[in-house]
Amino acid sequence: MAEMGGKTMIPELFENLRLELRRGCLTVAVLTQLRQEHYGYALRKALADRGMAIDENTLYPLLRRLESQGLLVSQWREEDKRNKRFYRLSADGEQILGRLLAEWRDINDSLNRIADSRPSPAPGR
Secondary structure, rough: HHHHHHHHHHHHHHHHHHHHHHHHHHHHHHHHHOOOOHHHHHHHHHHHHHHOOOOOHHOOOHHHHHHHOOOOOEEEEEEEEEEEEEEEEEEHHHHHHHHHHHHHHHHHHHHHHHHOOOOOOOOOO
């Protein structure tokens, strides 16, 4: 890797890994926020207000995918003289979210223990 650009590869590698990590977190954040009904813009704003900014080009495909998987239900309604699509968790979505949050907590606890621990000595030392 050093020969392929050395330190110039590190920002690109970090960005790829960051996006990979963020992708799963965004799914959990969206599902969690949709325990209450929201339309797209209000959902983006609610997430951003809680520190999880999400681009429209990421949010809307994610909402469509989650709905096609049966985790969300949506309904078109008129609000402020405009048609808006409102999303909320389905019954399956609530069940899956509960399991995902439990898994996330377990992973987070494990990562905290791993990150806070001192490295083990190499075998034979």
